[in-house]
Amino acid sequence: MLRRPAWLPGQRVLQESVAKALPYPYYRLQLVEYTCGLLPEAGPCIVLDVGAGDGEMARLIQHYRPDTTAIAVETFLRSGRNKDAQFVRFDGIRLPFEDATFDVSLLLNVLHHAQAPELLLREIYRVTRSRVIVKDHLAHGWVDRMKLGLLDILGNAGTGAVVSARYLSRTEWLGLLSGLPSAEVTWHEDLSFRKGWLERLFSNRLEMMLQIDRGHT
Secondary structure, eight states, X not given: OOOOOTTSOOHHHHIIIIITTOSSHHHHHHHHHHHHHTSOSSSOEEEEEETXXXXXXXXXXXXXXXXXXXXXXXXXOOTTOOTTSEEEEOOSSOOSSOTTOEEEEEEESOGGGOSSHHHHHHHHHHTEEEEEEXXXXXXXXXXXXXXXXXXXXXXXXXXXXXXXXXXXXXXXXXXXXXXXXXXXXXXEOSOOSOOTHHHHHSOGGGEEEEEEEEOOO
16 A cells, blocks of 8 residues: 655545545545655655646645645646646647656546557656656456546546547556656556445546656666
8 A cells, every 4th residue: 555645634634625626535535645655755856747637736745745846737727727836738748848857747647638648658757857656547348448438527527628538458558668768667556546336336446556767777
């Protein structure tokens, strides 16, 4: 199980901060905790959140983690985005940053929407000097892909985002990751993103996180 960092506030504070307006806050709370658990425990850190949506994750990390700067990038800026987050627009592939600009980059529920996932992942890897954190899906067949498509439609309702997605199998993920030079990949599975009847309908085995560390070249 991923650790919960000491700098992260309690769940009640988190729910009031990031999940009070969500129909199913448990998912967002778990995503925050797991993601923050993969950040460096302490020290200065520059974080890039790619496909940041409303910018809440970038804002939260910068607000609560000492000595942290977080930049949110998106292809379009939502009207309901968090005004306290620092946003930069990009074209969905090319990031307007120099090599190794960021200590850590986040790619949370984004890569399955990318038009060119291989190019986007390599581009994020290029601008990151330490670790890329990926949260995405793991499809085990066509039934899983149908369920994930339904989840995407429900999750993006009202955001203005166009749902177009490709859900990868483990073999496809391994092929995608093989294109990253000197990458050391840790898979995090058996994570709890849903519980109760929602977990029975949409199993947690559909969800996974990747910790992609840059090895020595």
